[in-house]
Amino acid sequence: xxxxxxxxxxxxxxxxxxxxxxxxxxxxxxxxxxxxxxxxxxxxxxxxxxxxxxxxxxxxxxxxxxxxxxxxxxxxxxxxxxxxxxxxxxxxxxxxxxxxxxxxxxxxxxxxxxxxxxxxxxxxxxxxxxxxxxxxxxxxxxxxxxxxxxxxxxxxxxxxxxxxxxxxxxxxxxxxxxxxxxxxxxxxxxxxxxxxxxxxxxxxxxxxxxxxxxxxxxxxxxxxxxxxxxxxxxxxxxxxxxxxxxxxxxxxxxxxxxxxxxxxxxxxxxxxxxxxxxxxxxxxxxxxxxxxxxxxxxxxxxxxxxxxxxxxxxxxxxxxxxxxxxx
Amino acid sequence: xxxxxxxxxxxxxxxxxxxxxxxxxxxxxxxxxxxxxxxxxxxxxxxxxxxxxxxxxxxxxxxxxxxxxxxxxxxxxxxxxxxxxxxxxxxxxxxxxxxxxxxxxxxxxxxxxxxxxxxxxxxxxxxxxxxxxxxxxxxxxxxxxxxxxxxxxxxxxx
Numbered sequence: 001x002x003x004x005x006x007x008x009x010x011x012x013x014x015x016x017x018x019x020x021x022x023x024x025x026x027x028x029x030x031x032x033x034x035x036x037x038x039x040x041x042x043x044x045x046x047x048x049x050x051x052x053x054x055x056x057x058x059x060x061x062x063x064x065x066x067x068x069x070x071x072x073x074x075x076x077x078x079x080x081x082x083x084x085x086x087x088x089x090x091x092x093x094x095x096x097x098x099x100x101x102x103x104x105x106x107x108x109x110x111x112x113x114x115x116x117x118x119x120x121x122x123x124x125x126x127x128x129x130x131x132x133x134x135x136x137x138x139x140x141x142x143x144x145x146x147x148x149x150x151x152x153x154x155x156x157x158x159x160x161x162x163x164x165x166x167x168x169x170x171x172x173x174x175x176x177x178x179x180x181x182x183x184x185x186x187x188x189x190x191x192x193x194x195x196x197x198x199x200x201x202x203x204x205x206x207x208x209x210x211x212x213x214x215x216x217x218x219x220x221x222x223x224x225x226x227x228x229x230x231x232x233x234x235x236x237x238x239x240x241x242x243x244x245x246x247x248x249x250x251x252x253x254x255x256x257x258x259x260x261x262x263x264x265x266x267x268x269x270x271x272x273x274x275x276x277x278x279x280x281x282x283x284x285x286x287x288x289x290x291x292x293x294x295x296x297x298x299x300x301x302x303x304x305x306x307x308x309x310x311x312x313x314x315x316x317x318x319x320x321x322x323x324x325x326x327x
Numbered sequence: 328x329x330x331x332x333x334x335x336x337x338x339x340x341x342x343x344x345x346x347x348x349x350x351x352x353x354x355x356x357x358x359x360x361x362x363x364x365x366x367x368x369x370x371x372x373x374x375x376x377x378x379x380x381x382x383x384x385x386x387x388x389x390x391x392x393x394x395x396x397x398x399x400x401x402x403x404x405x406x407x408x409x410x411x412x413x414x415x416x417x418x419x420x421x422x423x424x425x426x427x428x429x430x431x432x433x434x435x436x437x438x439x440x441x442x443x444x445x446x447x448x449x450x451x452x453x454x455x456x457x458x459x460x461x462x463x464x465x466x467x468x469x470x471x472x473x474x475x476x477x478x479x480x481x482x483x484x485x
Binding site: 001002003004006007008009010011012013014015016017021022025026028029119121123124127133135151174199202206210258261262263265281282283284285286288 | 329330333334335337338341342350353354357358361368372373374377406407408415416418419420422423434438439441442443444445446448449450454455456463466469470471
């Protein structure tokens with residue numbers, strides 16, 4: 001068994017607070033916090049301090065998404081959320097059917113998955129550093145998972161060239177096209193495969209959603225497996241769907257909300273093709289959205305691209321003139 | 328907030344400063360929260376862990392205290408849940424203790440503290456992409472897929 005798997009199983013139990021220490025500390029905190037030993041918190045403040053997190057529900061936020069292979073900005077119109085279980089299940093069945101019947105280019109041994117994406121991360125000004133991080137990525141992924149990665153940050157004018165080939169075995173977290181072919185092609189089988197493996201989230205439901213949405217977003221799944229992933233998502237608690245129109249094109253946003261951390265993950269899926277167009281992770285500290293603008297299957301990596309990787313060192317940032325930037 | 332989150336902040340603090348000093352970190356963390364109550368998000372755990380992390384960093388800078396590798400193994404072993412396979416448990420914790428601090432932190436923020444990648448990225452001041460890359464590298468090193476080139480004593484002496 002891998003050490004990282006063992007590590008996940010060794011998650012410490014949450015310690016109990018000593019009741020006496022807890023009470024005394026809470027009093028000391030309220031006194032120290034105000035800087036006046038005689039000051040006492042108001043009842044409202046005490047209620048806020050002592051109330052369980054689960055009693056406070058985060059505000060739901062809608063986000064925009066972009067169209068696969070579309071140019072620049074487009075108008076997004078949110079349509080009221082379908083939040084009944086039946087409506088969510090119906091939406092996911094529809095996406096499952098669309099994925100199953102869409103005639104997508106087939107990945108195979110010797111082919112390369114070529115993708116472009118644009119991502120934007122906004123860090124909260126109060127809870128984080130307030131930074132806005134824009135990244136354009138272009139990748140060529142081989143059948144066995146070698147990734148040629150070009151990253152650009154337009155706002156800062158740099159570009160990097162990296163080959164990701166660290167021999168990490170493929171998994172549901174880092175699926176290669178070859179690995180994706182080995183996954184179960186029915187919802188029950190996929191769920192049975194993932195249930196004992198997922199870890200590292202605030203809840204099992206969140207971990208399952210992250211795994212399934214990550215697989216769908218990888219664009220490596222065969223049609224039947226992608227269809228099964230949507231059906232499996234339909235069985236996860238706290239999942240909602242909403243209709244969005246993207247430049248007149250219907251899509252469905254699938255969102256998982258985690259109350260414990262006031263965070264949400266979502267993917268936006270094209271109704272017609274069942275393909276994931278964008279993924280968003282939102283927490284109190286930041287919002288991160290990545291939109292795929294191109295996804296295609298190539299027989300070979302263009303020579304000009306291979307030359308570019310020959311000419312640039314890894315982990316070095318190059319400016320717009322191609323000169324390396326100082327650290 | 329206290330009842331719900333103090334135990335988990337205590338769990339985080341124990342890992343970094345040991346069982347004896349952890350309650351002080353929890354107290355300091357909630358003093359900050361109390362002073363900035365209007366700014367504390369709901370729920371507060373990711374914010375509280377980020378605050379505890381800064382308090383611990385400041386403490387370490389001020390007293391230059393560092394934990395030896397053997398002490399780290401003992402501490403992690405005391406905190407971790409019992410494992411069915413003792414040899415696998417010991418080996419995993421031994422390798423974890425030998426990792427560089429930023430690799431160990433990335434792994435445990437996710438695996439033990441339950442933060443997702445975006446939250447852990449914000450807590451560590453990294454972009455989401457950079458954090459995911461760090462986490463991937465950390466898992467690779469932990470699993471022996473990359474050489475442990477940093478199992479050295481840089482953090483063992485003042």
